Amino acid sequence: METLFEVVVFLAIATFGAALARRLGLLAPILLVVLGLGLSYLPFFPDVRLDPNLVLVGILPPLLYVAALETSVPAFRLNLRPILLLAVGLVLFTAFVVGTVVHLLMPDVPYAICLALGAVVAPPDAVAATAVARKVGLPRRIVTILEGESLVNDATALVLLRVAIAAAGAAGGTVGFGYVAQEVVVATGGGVLVGLLGVLVFGFLHQRTRDPLLDNALSLIVPFAVVFAAEEIHASGVVAVVVTGLGIGHRMPLLMSAASRLQIGAFWRLARFLLEGLVFLLVGLQLPEVLRDLDEPIGRLVGITAAVLLAVFLTRFVWLFPATYLARLVPRVRRRDPAPPVQVPLVIGWAGMRGVVTLAAALALPLTLAGDRPYPRALFIWLAFAVIVATLVVQGATLPAVARRLKLPADDPVQDALTAAAVQQQASRAARERLDALADSVPATVAERARQVLENRTNLAWERLGGAARETPSQAYGRLRQEMIDAEREVFRVARDAGRIPEEVLVRAYRDLDLEESLLRREADE
Template identity: 60%
Template sequence: MESIVDVVALVAISVVGAALARRLGFVAPLVLLVAGLGLSYVPGLPEVHVEPELVLIGILPPLLYVAALQTSVPAFRRALRPILMLAIGLVLVTAFVIGIVVHLLLPAVPFAACVALGAIVAPPDAVSATAIARRVGLPRRTVTILEGESLLNDATALVLVRLSVAALAGSAVGLGPIAGEVALKAGGGVVIGLAAAWGAAKLHRRIEDSLLDDAVSLLTPFVVVIVAEELRASSVVAVVITGLYLGHRFAYLLSATSRLQMEAVWRLTNFLLEGVVFLLVGLQLRSLVEHIGVARSTTIAVSAAVVGTLILLRFAWMYPATYSFYLFPRVRAREAPPPITVPTVIAWAGMRGVVTLAAAQTLPVPGENGVPDYPRNLFIFVAFAVIVVTLLLQGTTLPWVAVRLRVQANTTTEDALAEAGVQYQAGRAALEALEANADGAPPTVVDRLRALVDSRSNNAWERLGNQQQETPSAAYGRLRREMINAERHVFKIARNEGRIPEEVLTRAQRDLDLEESQLRRSDD
């Protein structure tokens, strides 16, 4: 019973924190992190300890899966070069540079343990980076790079953590075995991800019940992770590949009802998991501080050195990694180099989060399985310090940096123009389909359908017009919502008076709700 109460309390605090964040205009992970830090020092609250399997198996897969579902595969493919430079190159360099820095400060600690710490703090977080980037309004390519980096860097970091731990326990690990292990795990993850995506796509094609579609979608990331872990492949790569493939094809695999319902289910799941994980990060601070077992000066020095190295190294990597490829004429002919402000913003968007939290908990206990003595609690504290400092420092200042460097993208007009052009083509295709299948249909029905196509085309062009005045589509939406409220009120009165059963009210209200939700979506 106590565990159920704890879970309910965590979810409730996460919901309240997210609501407060929206009211104050902050990003929810930052508010929940601060809330957890404060609650960890409330007298009487029990210590919080998160098992790494809970994060790696229970929380990380659905977060990565939904992020992959929402990622544009064509945009991801176009930005693959900078994504791989960050997700693989920067993670490997960061792990070894941090390992060298920590080993210089703590020469008695085995170098393998220092590299393990470097791999733990190397990958930026998908949740915090993309949430803040979208809120700031960064250019789409920049957001795609941050999303792609956060989706793939976890696999590189987790594999390197495992190899470093194996070396710490006495297993000989050289450069060749490391490269082979990374390639084997990543390749296995790709194969498992594609196989899982193929199987899930087959199921979705056959399923006609939207509830079963939701159930299959919710189970998919967990099944993929379990299979990948059993086969010793990269579960992160497998989940990401599955999500990218299915997200790209959901328009053809699912019915309209399933897509609408699944979007709502995943939005709620993502909202709750994000809130709980960042709250847990803050709640563990007190127990970490109390069990470090190292002098405070050493703790501060190592934490400051790691955080400072992470920030500076990301800047040192971004500029040559961005512009070195433009030395090749073929690359310059294909695309223009970005202004220097773009890699600067990407360099500053290096917030750490859920993967660092989970990976830190996997550090082995000294004395077990041949692991030599090393300051495990200090390393876990440093990992948490990196999460807290980068989220609070970079997360809160990223909007200011983007505004100062003028990296924000106003794509409203561009999007409206593109939508209007495609909507015109779609309208032509719809009219051709109508003419080809209108034989025998009442003329009034055909006229209504033609008017509907014209209305949708006109709505798209209206977005390019004067935004200061109420457009015809906006007036339509406002008036239709008032009409829907009046219709809904009449049905409720009829139900209350016993003139219609509850089932009739439910059916009518569902139709009105769908229409109203579509009106609100058009307003957005």
Template identity: 50%
Template structure:
């Protein structure tokens, strides 16, 4: 490369790096503002992205499916899987499977047929490509909004389980439809075989990887290497995804299977690893989610520019019809899927009585689409196997974008109001606290019995003050949850537990100020300061109770 060429290349890299930093910083700032205002971060980011996309001088961001699918989707799915409940998903396997597999295939066929009948000259295979693109609900938006509006725990589990698994169904269906559209498929029967192979293979790769990966985590735990442990944790979703894709299977399913297994067995790693891992994945998820939803909004200018010979009013008319079909398709599927199995099978009816109509209604309305749909849409090739242009590719991109934005804005903004209007049963926080208190009481009793037994052994003799301190700490943990069930102070409105934690934090803050002053006076050095502050940080973390 010549000197001028090298300079130009370096300038392009610098420009790209600046654009990336601007995207991350801007999306993080908007997401932070959303947290302070109570607005859904996903919705605010999309809205701001839409507005910013037409500001002069804003870089032209473009979703690259070669980056989003292998590098953004795996960590987001892994984070969701780690926070999911394997037991909860197993208990709700029927509704989750009906939504994540049955509904996605139904929506693919329905949207594809509607697009084929609506748009003149659009081949059926290309229309089914669009159907597969917009069929899956988003893995982040639905569950984030569901938790924020306080949906019942089972409903959140179903939505989360659906969003974890439906991407695999949609991506596999997309590949089958795309093969037919570009002329590389040898028949729909072969496509169905590819679909089953990808699904079974993805689960199989996950099952093969999960045990050795967990063994390696445990091994690093025994070596007291939390930094290496967390480095491994960051690599796991990419390894699982790449291994499955390399084998021609579903990388999404492999990531989910591994994440569910590791999350279910997370108690077997040490506390330092768990604390660091939770902090690391929260940061990764926050950055990726913020950037992804901002990118969705920023695509408006790119997509409208690419409409080509299709007029904007004509394309908008198609988009409105398909958005309506997409929203209604979820109602058409969810209500029969909720009540028909109970009507046909007595075992299902007896084990799981039918809910009121509000449950399938809210699940239907919570079907927002997201970045996976757009990333897959942008991966539609420019040409077919014969060398001709892919049929109406520019229009398909616009329609996919319109469906994503339409569901995020329309359903996302109105879901809290719908939940309030339907007066759904809220979480029984008092009952949850009572269950927590009973569990803590049983655990404390077992710990107390072990403590007294160990203290009688010669090798465990302790001075009375230290033994009493252990008993006091144990008693504090036993009583803390029960105190939350009690009354509150007439002066502060706090429970005794909240007052205790506030005063403990004030005491720790006073100690921290002294340590810093001693460092500034050169009476202790920075290394000792860090040691003392870490000790206080751990005590403050122990005193802090996370919000339910």
């Protein structure tokens, strides 16, 4: 009961922090980390010990799954080269640079375990990247690249971490090439196979389920079932969840009814909001646990921390510029994807926030090395914590200003609206042809009503090209219809209170009015 109470308290604090961030115009992840740091110093606040397995198996899979569901597979495939250069190449480069720096500063510590620390701090966090990038309003392609990187890079880092820990625990501190190759093949290949199997199995179940509640429950089960299946064969659960999420998200219009998609979308928005808030709050609350066993001299601690932070900051930029522009020396690549302006790698380089996965991986480091040899594990956990806080607070807080300062070429809203209107025109033509074919099977008034709805939707798409200089007919209709809905809703409420209609009638009427109001608000937001 006490643990349940603490979870409720943490969720309430995370919700309050997110609401405060919106009120102050701040980024919620940063405010929640700072809030957690402050609460950790209060004597009456409970100590929180983060279980790495809870993060890697209980929190990360649903967050990765919902991110993959919302990721465009065509956009992911189109940007596969930069995504893999960041998610695989940059993670390995960062891990080896950080491992080398730490080993040079602490030559008595085996290189393998220093490399393990490099793997811990190498991957930018999926939660942080998505939360901050979308809030800042970066161009669509940059968001796609950052999201794609954050979906895949955890798998690279965790496989490298597993190999490095095995090397640190082996006699002589090395492992054979065969072991490394086996780990990579099993983790990556096995994860892809389990993910594809998840697409087939759960896609089939979604297709056979017509009850939105059952669809929603099944969607909640998917990421955990896929992770457990992958872990059972020692494959990468991260890869498996991402593959399953991409596959089901891409096929979702064919697998689920409209009611199921709406309910699943609402459920995952709430789940992501709560989990993201809880994750960043927990990161800040770990400070006492991180400091508990730390006994390094302050001068040495500051020097090593500064060196690791500098390595983490610089490696991202050192990798990004050659990865961005050297590939364009190949004519085929240059023709297909011209070189972006220098602002693009600069802002991608600045969006390297680390998060809870880094802390969980650090907490999973072994207590001792081969032969029960000690190593500065507490220092390594501190370094991971310092990287998280520094990248979130420094890079995350300044990313909006950096993006504005660089004046990134924004997505063209007029071109977006023009493309949407053109496709809507084609969709309306197809709908009109279907209506004409079926018009004789329904009363004329029904057919005319359907034609009017279709015409309104087409007009709305073209009206968006006109900008916001004046109120469009659709906006005027939405404002007027909102007033009418409010009046209808009040009449039903008064009738229920007077006992003239039962509660069930009120609920059905409110549901229909709420659906129409939600549609009006969505159209107004667009």
